[in-house]
Amino acid sequence: MNHESSALLQVRDLCVDFKLRTGPLPAVRHVSFDLAKGERMGLVGESxxxxxxxxxxxxxxxxxxxxxxxGSILFEGQDLVALSPEAMRQIRGNRIAMIFQxxxxxxxPVLTIGTQMVETLQAHFPMSTAEAEAWAREKRRQVxxxxxEKGRRQ
Ligand SMILES: Nc1ncnc2c1ncn2[C@@H]1O[C@H](COP(=O)(O)OP(=O)(O)OP(=O)(O)O)[C@@H](O)[C@H]1O
Ligand SMILES: [Mg+2]
Known part of the structure; x- marks a missing residue:
């Protein structure tokens, strides 16, 4: 852990392989970057x-x-690569979120957006269903x- 860095996220020498029958396919090779709080970064590259x-x-x-x-992925100094699935669930969708491609x-598609928003909220916060629904509705209104009001829980 590097206490001198102000980075919220420090990725170091990250390598991701896909084990294929034909051998390991290196998909990500030695990626390193830092991201400070409030900073934005775009990754650009061909398909x-x-x-x-x-x-x-x-x-x-x-x-x-x-x-x-x-490689390592330090988030607030904690290596996410070494984290237990349960500890990672506490961070995922709460401290680090992803908007999928x-x-x-x-x-x-068979659940309303409200159901899926309420499920995520209740996984992380001690909210009643009514509170979570109200919060989710407000967010839908904001965007x-x-x-x-139509995305309510089924
Ligand atoms: N499930 C998988 N099995 C095998 N190889 C995979 C798998 N998923 C991704 N890859 C390989 O990993 C590499 C990186 O893929 P990735 O999806 O990260 O590309 P990308 O930069 O996001 O592309 P795009 O701009 O099309 O979204 C590719 O070579 C891809 O073939
Ligand atoms: Mg992609």
């Missing part, structure tokens, strides 16, 4: 360059046959979703 896999790695969401082969594939 298949590893932008999404880098994002998935930050949330420990690289799924098989992929795995983080080496294809929302049509990542939101469940100008038409008829924000």
């Amino acid at each position: 298949g360059a590893g932008k999404s896999v880098t994002g998935f790695a930050l949330l420990n969401l690289v799924s098989k046959p992929g795995h983080i082969a080496s 294809d929302p049509m594939m990542t939101l469940n 100008a979703i038409p008829s924000p």
Whole structure:
């Protein structure tokens, strides 16, 4: 842990491989960057360059046959690579959130948006369903979703 750095996030030498039958496919190779609180960073690269896999790695969401082969991801000095699944669940969707590339594939089409928002809120905060619904409705209104009251829980 580097106490001298003001970085909220320090990624060091991150490598992600996909274990294929033909051998390991290196998807992310030796990526390092720092991000300070309030700072924004864009990752630019051609399709298949590893932008999404880098994002998935930050949330420990690289799924098989992929795995983080080496490197560290320090968030507030804590290495996310070494975190237990339960400890990672406390951070994911709470301290670190992700807007997935294809929302049509990542939101469940058979559940209303309200149900999915309430589920996430109640996973992290001690909220009643009514409180969570009100909060979610207000957020839908703030982002100008038409008829924000319609996304209510089923
Ligand atoms: N499940 C998987 N199995 C095998 N290889 C994968 C898998 N997911 C990603 N890859 C490989 O990892 C590399 C990086 O993919 P990634 O999705 O991160 O690219 P990207 O930069 O986000 O591209 P795009 O701009 O198209 O979104 C690619 O070479 C891809 O083939
Ligand atoms: Mg992508």
